[in-house]
Amino acid sequence: MPGETRTAYRTCPLCEAACGLELTIADERIVAARGDADHVFSRGFVCPKGATFGQLSQDPDRLRRPLVRRGDRHVEVSWDEAYRAIEAGLGPILRQHGPQSVAVYLGNPNVHTMAGGLYLSPLLRALGSRNIFSASTVDQMPKHVSSGYLYGSPLAIPVPDVDRTDLLLVLGANPWESNGSLATAADFPGRLKALQARGGRFVVVDPRRTRTAEHADDHVAIRPGTDAFLLFGIVHTLFAEHLVDLGALAGHVTGLGQVGELAQAFTPERAAAACGVPAERIRGLARDLAAATTAAVYGRIGTCTVEFGTLTSWLVDVVNVLTGNLDSPGGVMFPLAAHLRPHARSGGKGFTVGRWHSRVRGLPEVKGEFPVATLADEIETPGDGQVRAFVTVAGNPVLSTPNSGRLDRALGGLDFMVSVDPYLNETTRHADVVLPPTDAARKGHYDFSFLALAVRNFAAYSPPVLPADAGGMDECDILARLTLLVTGHGADADPAALHEQMLQQTLQRVAAAAPNSGRTAEELRAMVDGEHPAERLLDVALRTGAYGDGFGARPDGLSLTRLLAHPHGVDLGPLRPRIPEVLQTPSGTVELCPAPLAADVERLRGALDRPHEDLVLIGRRHLRSNNSWMHNVPALVKGRDRCTLQMHPVDAARLALADGEDARIASRAGVVSAPVEVTDRVMPGVVSLPHGWGHDLPGTRMAVAAAHPGVNSNVLTDEFAIDPLSGNSVLNGIPVEVKPAARS
Numbered sequence: 001m002p003g004e005t006r007t008a009y010r011t012c013p014l015c016e017a018a019c020g021l022e023l024t025i026a027d028e029r030i031v032a033a034r035g036d037a038d039h040v041f042s043r044g045f046v047c048p049k050g051a052t053f054g055q056l057s058q059d060p061d062r063l064r065r066p067l068v069r070r071g072d073r074h075v076e077v078s079w080d081e082a083y084r085a086i087e088a089g090l091g092p093i094l095r096q097h098g099p100q101s102v103a104v105y106l107g108n109p110n111v112h113t114m115a116g117g118l119y120l121s122p123l124l125r126a127l128g129s130r131n132i133f134s135a136s137t138v139d140q141m142p143k144h145v146s147s148g149y150l151y152g153s154p155l156a157i158p159v160p161d162v163d164r165t166d167l168l169l170v171l172g173a174n175p176w177e178s179n180g181s182l183a184t185a186a187d188f189p190g191r192l193k194a195l196q197a198r199g200g201r202f203v204v205v206d207p208r209r210t211r212t213a214e215h216a217d218d219h220v221a222i223r224p225g226t227d228a229f230l231l232f233g234i235v236h237t238l239f240a241e242h243l244v245d246l247g248a249l250a251g252h253v254t255g256l257g258q259v260g261e262l263a264q265a266f267t268p269e270r271a272a273a274a275c276g277v278p279a280e281r282i283r284g285l286a287r288d289l290a291a292a293t294t295a296a297v298y299g300r301i302g303t304c305t306v307e308f309g310t311l312t313s314w315l316v317d318v319v320n321v322l323t324g325n326l327d328s329p330g331g332v333m334f335p336l337a338a339h340l341r342p343h344a345r346s347g348g349k350g351f352t353v354g355r356w357h358s359r360v361r362g363l364p365e366v367k368g369e370f371p372v373a374t375l376a377d378e379i380e381t382p383g384d385g386q387v388r389a390f391v392t393v394a395g396n397p398v399l400s401t402p403n404s405g406r407l408d409r410a411l412g413g414l415d416f417m418v419s420v421d422p423y424l425n426e427t428t429r430h431a432d433v434v435l436p437p438t439d440a441a442r443k444g445h446y447d448f449s450f451l452a453l454a455v456r457n458f459a460a461y462s463p464p465v466l467p468a469d470a471g472g473m474d475e476c477d478i479l480a481r482l483t484l485l486v487t488g489h490g491a492d493a494d495p496a497a498l499h500e501q502m503l504q505q506t507l508q509r510v511a512a513a514a515p516n517s518g519r520t521a522e523e524l525r526a527m528v529d530g531e532h533p534a535e536r537l538l539d540v541a542l543r544t545g546a547y548g549d550g551f552g553a554r555p556d557g558l559s560l561t562r563l564l565a566h567p568h569g570v571d572l573g574p575l576r577p578r579i580p581e582v583l584q585t586p587s588g589t590v591e592l593c594p595a596p597l598a599a600d601v602e603r604l605r606g607a608l609d610r611p612h613e614d615l616v617l618i619g620r621r622h623l624r625s626n627n628s629w630m631h632n633v634p635a636l637v638k639g640r641d642r643c644t645l646q647m648h649p650v651d652a653a654r655l656a657l658a659d660g661e662d663a664r665i666a667s668r669a670g671v672v673s674a675p676v677e678v679t680d681r682v683m684p685g686v687v688s689l690p691h692g693w694g695h696d697l698p699g700t701r702m703a704v705a706a707a708h709p710g711v712n713s714n715v716l717t718d719e720f721a722i723d724p725l726s727g728n729s730v731l732n733g734i735p736v737e738v739k740p741a742a743r744s
C-alpha cells in the first residue's frame with residue numbers, strides 16, 4: 001500500500017549460502033535489506049551482496065520490457081511482438097535445419113530461480129537439441145562425474161559437516177569470500193570460527209593466501225593444477241602407513257585394493273616434486289586426517305576447473321572414504337532436501353557419459369550437455385548440424401567461458417539469438433530478442449539446488465515480496481511460452497496451458513507411485529495449494545518429499561502452507577547417514593575405483609615429471625562480486641580497481657614490473673592488459689586476475705559497470721584445455737607471458 005512501511009522475509013538468491021533476508025519495504029520499494037536474525041539457518045548473517053538486494057531489484061538499467069534488435073540498436077517492444085519476432089526468427093531455422101541447429105546456454109542464476117529448477121527441462125525436451133551447454137562445464141562438472149561413478153548419481157554430492165568436524169581440509173575454495181559452494185553454509189566464516197573455538201582446525205591448500213587461508217590454522221601453498229598429486233600422496237601415505245580405516249563404511253566399498261595399487265606411483269616425494277608441497281607436509285596431512293576423531297576434505301573451484309578436475313574431485317572423496325569420514329557425522333555427508341525423497345533401495349543403473357558426441361570435436365556428452373569450451377566450434381564450423389540459432393537463459397558466456405574473444409565473434413555470426421535475461425550485457429547485446437524476467441522481489445523462491453547441498457537439513461520458501469509488475473512477465477511464464485512456441489503452439493500461446501499440463505503429469509506420477517493411497521490425480525489436484533504455477537509444483541514436491549505431509553498421511557509433515565507459515569525457515573536437523581540407500585551404482589556399493597578414473601590416472605602419472613611452466617594464471621573472487629553480473633550495483637564496485645593482476649614481488653622484479661604499472665598478459669588464446677598489484681599473497685610463479693570483468697564492449701546497457709570495466713580474464717583461458725572426463729574447462733593454471741605493457 002502507498003505510504004506504508006512493512007517488513008518482509010526472503011531467501012537471498014545471490015549465492016549458494018541461501019541466507020534469510022529481512023527486507024524493509026516503503027511505498028512498495030525495498031529500502032533496506034538486512035540479515036534475518038530469526039532465520040533457522042543463517043541466523044542474521046548477510047554479506048555485502050545480499051545487502052544490495054533492493055538496489056539490484058530496482059537497478060534503473062534492469063530491463064523490464066522485451067527488446068528487439070533493429071540494426072545495431074535494441075528497442076523496447078510488447079511481449080506479443082517479442083514472441084512473434086522469435087517465431088519469425090527461430091521457426092524457419094528449426095524447420096529448415098532441425099533441432100540441432102539451435103544451441104542453448106544455461107547460466108548460473110538458473111540454479112537460483114524456481115523457473116530454472118522447474119521450466120528448463122520442458123523447454124530443452126521440447127527443443128530436442130543435443131547442443132546444450134551450461135555454466136556447469138566452467139564450474140562443477142568434475143564433481144558430478146566423480147559422484148556419478150562413485151555413488152551412481154551425479155547429484156549425490158557429499159558436503160563437509162562443518163558444524164561438527166574436528167579437522168577440515170579445504171582445497172581450492174575460498175568460502176570467506178565466496179560464501180561457500182557445493183556446501184550451502186550461510187555464514188561460512190562464522191562456522192569456521194566456531195570450528196576453531198571448539199578446538200578443531202582447518203587447513204587451506206591454495207596458491208593464494210586468501211582470506212580463508214589467513215584465518216586458517218595452516219595455509220599450504222600449492223602449484224596450480226596439481227592437487228591430484230598432493231591427494232594421491234596422501235592416499236599413498238594412508239596405505240603405506242596402514243592408516244586406512246573405513247569405519248562404518250566397511251562392507252559398502254568396493255575397489256579399495258585397486259586404489260592402493262594406483263597410489264603406489266605417487267610417493268610423497270614424487271608428489272612433492274610435482275605439486276610443490278614438501279613430502280613431509282603431505283605425510284603430515286595424511287596422518288592428521290587419519291588421527292582426527294572426525295575430518296572432512298572439501299574441494300571446490302580450484303579442484304574442478306583444472307587439468308585433472310575429475311581425478312582431483314574423486315581423490316577428495318577417496319581420502320574421505322579411506323579415513324572413515326564419508327557419510328559419518330563430522331565427516332562429509334549427503335543432505336536430504338525437503339523436495340526430494342530417499343531412494344527405496346540401494347543399487348541402480350549407475351552413471352554413463354558419451355551417449356552422444358559433439359559434432360566438431362567429438363567430445364562426449366556429460367549429463368546431457370556438451371562442454372561450453374566447444375560452443376564456438378559448433379557455431380563457426382559449417383556443415384550438417386551447424387549451430388545457427390542460440391538461446392541463452394541467465395548466462396553471460398562472453399565473459400564467463402574460455403577464449404571468450406572467439407565466442408564473442410562467433411555470436412556475431414549467428415542467424416538468430418534469443419536471451420532470457422534482465423540485462424543488455426556483453427552476451428545479450430548479440431540477441432535479436434531479449435526477454436527480461438521480473439526481478440527477484442516479485443518472484444517466489446525455493447532453493448531446489450542448494451537445499452540438497454546444505455550442511456544442515458532445512459527448508460524455506462519465500463513468496464514474492466512485491467506485487468507483480470502488470471506489464472512485466474514472470475520467468476516461469478517466459479520459459480513456458482517459449483516452450484509452447486517451440487512445440488508449434490504459436491507465438492501467442494497461453495503459458496497457463498503448460499503450467500497445468502506439468503502439474504497434471506506430476507500428479508499422475510504421484511498417484512501411480514502410491515496407488516494404495518486411494519487418491520486419483522484429480523483428487524490430489526483439488527488438494528494442491530499455491531497461487532502461482534511454481535508454488536503448486538513445489539507443494540506437490542514438498543508433500544511427497546522426505547518430510548512431507550503425504551497429502552494428509554502425516555498431518556504434521558511439510559507442505560507449501562506449512563513453509564508459508566514459517567518465514568524464517570523450518571529446521572530439519574543435522575545431516576544423517578544415508579548409506580546404503582543413497583548409493584545408486586550397479587553394485588549398490590561405493591565403487592571406489594571406477595574404470596574411467598583408473599584409466600585417467602595414467603595421464604596423471606605421465607604428468608608427474610613434467611617441467612613446470614614459468615608463470616601460470618589463476619582467478620579470484622571478491623566478496624563484493626558475483627561472477628560477471630553484479631558490477632552494475634554502485635555499492636559493489638566503489639573503491640579502488642579490483643581487476644588487477646596480482647603478482648609476487650620476486651616475479652615482479654624478474655619481469656621489471658612495478659606496482660600499478662600496466663602489464664600485457666598473453667596466452668595461447670589471447671592478450672589483455674591490466675594493472676599489476678605486487679603482493680606476496682600469490683606464490684611465486686603464479687599470477688591472479690579475477691573473472692567477470694571486461695564491461696567496455698559497445699551495445700550494452702549497464703552504465704555503472706561500463707564506468708568500472710576491468711578486463712576479461714577469459715580472453716586468456718584456452719578453449720582447448722579441458723578435463724577430458726567431464727569436459728570442464730581449465731580456468732586455473734593457464735600458462736601466460738607477462739611484460740610491461742609500455743615496452744611491448
Ligand SMILES: Nc1nc2c(c(=O)[nH]1)N[C@H]1C(S)=C(S)[C@@H](COP(=O)(O)OP(=O)(O)OC[C@H]3O[C@@H](n4cnc5c(=O)[nH]c(N)nc54)[C@H](O)[C@@H]3O)O[C@H]1N2
Pocket residue numbers: 106107108109113135138139301305393394395396397399400401420421422423425437475619620626627628629691692713714717731
Ligand atoms: N576464468 C574464470 N571463469 C569463470 C570462473 C572462474 O572461476 N574463472 N567461474 C565460472 C563459474 S563457477 C560460473 S558459475 C560461471 C558463471 O557464468 P554465467 O552463468 O555465464 O555468467 P554470470 O556472470 O553468472 O551471468 C549471469 C547472467 O544471468 C543474468 N541473470 C541474473 N539474474 C537472472 C534471473 O533471475 N533470470 C535470468 N534469466 N537471468 C538472470 C545476468 O544478467 C547475467 O547475464 O562463470 C565461470 N567462469
Ligand SMILES: Nc1nc2c(c(=O)[nH]1)N[C@H]1C(S)=C(S)[C@@H](COP(=O)(O)OP(=O)(O)OC[C@H]3O[C@@H](n4cnc5c(=O)[nH]c(N)nc54)[C@H](O)[C@@H]3O)O[C@H]1N2
Pocket residue numbers: 015016108139171172173174175177178179180181205206207208210222223224225226227300301302303306618619620621622623624625626627628732733
Ligand atoms: N563473492 C563471490 N562469491 C561467489 C561468487 C563470486 O563470483 N563472488 N561466485 C559463486 C560461484 S558461481 C561459485 S562456483 C563459487 C565458487 O566458490 P569457491 O570455489 O570457494 O571460490 P573461489 O574464490 O573461486 O575459490 C577458488 C580458490 O581456488 C584457488 N585455486 C586456484 N587454482 C588452484 C589449484 O590448482 N589448487 C588449489 N588448491 N587451489 C586453487 C584460488 O586461488 C581460489 O582461492 O563462489 C560463489 N560465490
Ligand code: SF4
Pocket residue numbers: 012013014015016017018019045046047048049050051179186187
Ligand atoms: S552470502 Fe550469499 S546468500 Fe548470503 S547474503 Fe551474501 S549473497 Fe546472499
Ligand SMILES: [Mo]
Pocket residue numbers: 108139
Ligand atoms: Mo559457479
